Amino acid sequence: MDSAPLVLSPGKRPRLSDQLYSQILEQIVSGRLSEGSRLPPEKEICEMFGVSRPVVRDALLRLRSDGLVQSRQGSGTFIQRRPAKRLSDFGGMDQVPEFLRVLELRMPVESEAARLAAERRTAAQLRKIEDAHRQMERDAEAGNIPAEPDAAFHNAIAAATGNDKFLSLSRSIQSSISSFRTVASNVTRTGPRKRIVQVLSEHTMILEAIQSRETEAARIAMMFHLERARRRVTDRSEDS
Amino acid sequence: MDSAPLVLSPGKRPRLSDQLYSQILEQIVSGRLSEGSRLPPEKEICEMFGVSRPVVRDALLRLRSDGLVQSRQGSGTFIQRRPAKRLSDFGGMDQVPEFLRVLELRMPVESEAARLAAERRTAAQLRKIEDAHRQMERDAEAGNIPAEPDAAFHNAIAAATGNDKFLSLSRSIQSSISSFRTVASNVTRTGPRKRIVQVLSEHTMILEAIQSRETEAARIAMMFHLERARRRVTDRSEDS
Amino acid sequence: MDSAPLVLSPGKRPRLSDQLYSQILEQIVSGRLSEGSRLPPEKEICEMFGVSRPVVRDALLRLRSDGLVQSRQGSGTFIQRRPAKRLSDFGGMDQVPEFLRVLELRMPVESEAARLAAERRTAAQLRKIEDAHRQMERDAEAGNIPAEPDAAFHNAIAAATGNDKFLSLSRSIQSSISSFRTVASNVTRTGPRKRIVQVLSEHTMILEAIQSRETEAARIAMMFHLERARRRVTDRSEDS
Amino acid sequence: MDSAPLVLSPGKRPRLSDQLYSQILEQIVSGRLSEGSRLPPEKEICEMFGVSRPVVRDALLRLRSDGLVQSRQGSGTFIQRRPAKRLSDFGGMDQVPEFLRVLELRMPVESEAARLAAERRTAAQLRKIEDAHRQMERDAEAGNIPAEPDAAFHNAIAAATGNDKFLSLSRSIQSSISSFRTVASNVTRTGPRKRIVQVLSEHTMILEAIQSRETEAARIAMMFHLERARRRVTDRSEDS
Incomplete structure (x- = not known):
């Protein structure tokens, strides 16, 4: 078996989609985006943050996986849960x-x-x-x-x-x-x-x-x- | 988050119980220990290989987990499967x-x-x-x-x-x-x-x-x- | 597909091994068999309750599955947990x-x-x-x-x-x-x-x-x- | 415990959504709906088969669960797999x-x-x-x-x-x-x-x-x- 150590290396700097995730999260926590309210469409988010569509999709996907937002077919993405402010x-x-x-x-x-x-x-x-x-x-x-x-x-x-x-x-x-x-x-x-x-x-x-x-x-x-x-x-x- | 890389380091040298595992495996493969036959009691294995009881137990546990031997309550441990000779x-x-x-x-x-x-x-x-x-x-x-x-x-x-x-x-x-x-x-x-x-x-x-x-x-x-x-x-x- | 209803029928009368299970359970609950104490060997249980070996094994298996007793290789079966007396x-x-x-x-x-x-x-x-x-x-x-x-x-x-x-x-x-x-x-x-x-x-x-x-x-x-x-x-x- | 038998009764007659499921399935099998092609929008399916929206949704959900169709956010539902004609x-x-x-x-x-x-x-x-x-x-x-x-x-x-x-x-x-x-x-x-x-x-x-x-x-x-x-x-x- 290989003698080199198995390395589980973290990314050096934050990915764009992580930064976007954190910024949206920040707004949910602060209450600027309130529970039940709808997120802007993907295209608008792209413009607001100056990022590409795949970056927005990736950030939304993770927010969804983490139970913070919920997508409803045909009607958009909604804030579902608000993390601890502290x-x-x-x-x-x-x-x-x-x-x-x-x-x-x-x-x-x-x-x-x-x-x-x-x-x-x-x-x-x-x-x-x-x-x-x-x-x-x-x-x-x-x-x-x-x-x-x-x-x-x-x-x-x-x-x-x-x-x-x-x-x-x-x-x-x-x-x-x-x-x-x-x-x-x-x-x-x-x-x-x-x-x-x-x-x-x-x-x-x-x-x-x-x-x-x-x-x-x-x-x-x-x-x-x-x-x-x-x-x-x-x-x-x-x-x- | 920590900037140090996550390291999954392998043991430097083979553990005693791994060596014992391999030796028993070798004997199963070679046919010296044949399918259906019984392994010697733990105590004898200790003496045969000059290792302690916990080492034998660990090796047997892994042979069992890997489906190579099977223990039957009260009657001992039996060879169950024989790996490819090649x-x-x-x-x-x-x-x-x-x-x-x-x-x-x-x-x-x-x-x-x-x-x-x-x-x-x-x-x-x-x-x-x-x-x-x-x-x-x-x-x-x-x-x-x-x-x-x-x-x-x-x-x-x-x-x-x-x-x-x-x-x-x-x-x-x-x-x-x-x-x-x-x-x-x-x-x-x-x-x-x-x-x-x-x-x-x-x-x-x-x-x-x-x-x-x-x-x-x-x-x-x-x-x-x-x-x-x-x-x-x-x-x-x-x-x- | 079949029009007959799918029936999940319970046994008509309690199985022997269930009765034995309940009796041992009763004794654990009452405290006659105390936590940490050892159950008698299978053979003795057979005689005590007038049942065959497979019946005893089945009852012990279920007590083990339910976490009430624990078997330790070579040293017997021990009371592990005591259900609510009520x-x-x-x-x-x-x-x-x-x-x-x-x-x-x-x-x-x-x-x-x-x-x-x-x-x-x-x-x-x-x-x-x-x-x-x-x-x-x-x-x-x-x-x-x-x-x-x-x-x-x-x-x-x-x-x-x-x-x-x-x-x-x-x-x-x-x-x-x-x-x-x-x-x-x-x-x-x-x-x-x-x-x-x-x-x-x-x-x-x-x-x-x-x-x-x-x-x-x-x-x-x-x-x-x-x-x-x-x-x-x-x-x-x-x-x- | 209850002495009445546990009954797992099947529905007496096919549900509407099952009938719809079978009809769509039939069309996929026959090739009238070919692999890769898009299903009509929900509203049209409602009219075609004279059923309500929830019935259509239920049938589509099951076709999706069974891997026969696939929904792509914003672009509709597509035939994904074609069962054996036989x-x-x-x-x-x-x-x-x-x-x-x-x-x-x-x-x-x-x-x-x-x-x-x-x-x-x-x-x-x-x-x-x-x-x-x-x-x-x-x-x-x-x-x-x-x-x-x-x-x-x-x-x-x-x-x-x-x-x-x-x-x-x-x-x-x-x-x-x-x-x-x-x-x-x-x-x-x-x-x-x-x-x-x-x-x-x-x-x-x-x-x-x-x-x-x-x-x-x-x-x-x-x-x-x-x-x-x-x-x-x-x-x-x-x-x-």
Whole structure:
């Protein structure tokens, strides 16, 4: 097998469609584009932002995939959901598209990792998952934002698959989202405690399924957790 | 987001359990351990190979995951399937565990990529998938082993997700298995034409589903293709 | 196509392995078999209950599938989880195996139904799902146990697939579990309000995904809901 | 649990949208609507067939789901695939929508059944699956159309889940599609032998995965088989 390291390199500079995505997102968050209102037609958006049609289509496609807008055949594209304003306050808006793209990869990878971990984990591997979970609980109780134990929890599950490919990919993923985590942490620190309680409860369900070797339950719990993570980024209700 | 590249680094040297896996595999292939026969108990294997219990367990677990052996509660572990002898002739045996581990990661990642590609691919992205497919057909007709268009086919699907995370991971994966592909190619060159015809027919089903935007069909066709790829490595019937 | 109705007939009388399952379950609930303790070997269970080996194996297999016991290779079968005692108080114990078997079928069927509903639902079909949901919330606020709107919610989702096979199967399923629902309702009525709040929150997530046409989110939310339903039956923590 | 049998009742008479579906299908098969050509706008279809807008939408939605037509945003609906003409010759056209709807339910149910069968099947249950498979091979060699062993094969897998809900649903399903099978058999009898060889090869893959207890492989093989069955009904290439 090749000895060169597998590299998952991020784009050097933001793509045009990402910039457009962020700008539209910004306007949704600020309320300039309000829920239920219709986006201008593609052609107008092209002119407004000075970009080509494919760039607009790509940005709209992603807004749709992320559940922020909805297209109705024949009548246009409508704002469907309004993300938390506090995300914008902390300067995280331009990292949102990147974070969501990483999440899209994490969904299949980590739900399979959870399934394999439930099947194969040794007692020692389970202990590491439990340790990270407990550390995260302790940090939360102390009022800290438990970014590192969160990463450690996901990495420990990847390690428990017994397949080093899952582990090294998990590490890459966790390190790639660490700066976004800082933004999210600020949002959480100033926001409701509800959020961290929710994350911990989702982690608990994953952990319990891996403890009891219930493979399908582990897969479902992880999928649910990542789907909720996506929601926490794109859903305004997280403000309250 | 972090500017450091996401690295999916392979282990520097073969793990003990991989070496043990390969040695047992070698003996199954050579026929010294015949189909249906029982493996020695864990303790004996420890002594035979001078390794610890966890190493033996890990190797057996992987042999089981790969469908090569089967454990029956209370009566031991039995040889279940015998891989192609020609794999061993070309010196590929010690790359098998690594190849199978990569495959285990590819299953969730690439089946999701195929689903997303069927949903989102542009006309230009589709053309690249079709080009790779046609090139692979031409190579096969000319009697060549189409390693590069095979990689290009999978990378083009990853690109058609519109999510660069899938593309860079796909490239890493394809480059990491390129040396194994050479071995597999030699096996194929000297072997039956049936094999390459089979691979092309699986690719055709993936391509058709992406062409007609049938998301579930694309997901299923990719999953099936990778499951068959696993089978082609571990199944003796591929000799005939 | 055949004009005869598709019949999904339940067994006339409880199977031996179901009876054994219920009896072991009863003992776990009562605490006679405590968490972490080991079950007697298969042979002893045969003698204790006067049943054959296959019957014992089948009962143990189901207890394992339901996450109530766990087998550790070479060291036996251990009690892993203890269901809510109140389930036993209301005479529901012998309906548990049947309920769990129905749930096992519901998981694949209803998660696919939710996905299709998110893709295809018309405005009128969505309204019916919303109506059932609102009725269930109203019942819950009034302190009633919302059994009928719960069934109506699931049936409305099945109807929104546009495929009458899903609807008629859903109706069969809902009517087949209605008597168990009565037991579960009694458990809930006398129990913590937390439970109904939890069910409603799970339904809300399913509804939101269908509203916004997010197919994967709908599938995941339904899978999660049914997995939790399974947990609510087999998990003692629901007592508190 | 309720003692009344779970009934999965089919609609008494064909729905309007099914009739419309069949008529459009008929025209695609006959070639009056040729591949690549555009369907008239919804409003015109309403007038042509004297049906309401929702009926047209429902029929188009199903044609799209079945991969027969494709909608392109802003430019209309196009014929994408042309089913086997021989299906029409044998009078099976009006049964196609019902058959496809049953298939849509079978996909999630039977792929999960195959997974559970691979996990739980006893030696005796496996033997029944093998017997049905062998009988089907014998019938095919004798030039018969093996309708009964085909049903027996699927029912035996459902039985091997150990969950009687899967078995009774499978029996309902098999009996509901038996009259369509007769049509399909005539198509096959007069058609290429390739078709039955293909079906048998798909069954072999399912059987092997259940034999070797490979749960994911069994699930994938069943999903692939049913997806191909769908294709065999809607794909003209089956004529050749």
